[in-house]
Amino acid sequence: RIKARAVFPGTIESMTKAIKEEWDKLIPKDWNKYIDSMSYRLQQVKDRKGMQTEF
Known part of the structure; x- marks a missing residue:
């Protein structure tokens, strides 16, 4: 952004x-797509x- x-x-x-403005x-x-994929991401870290x- x-x-x-x-x-x-x-x-x-x-x-x-600028960062603070974008954060706000x-x-x-x-954030939902990152939260929803967290279990998959953690499994990848474990498997590897x-x-x-x-990611």
Whole structure:
């Protein structure tokens, strides 16, 4: 979402502000796909003994 902004933040301060603004816009629906796939993700980590997964 930050990359889609008309003006990309060019300083640490403006980047921090942009991140906080985008964080505040998040709604639970934005996270549901990650929450719903958590058991699958954890199983992949277990099956691969902590090695890299597709995520």
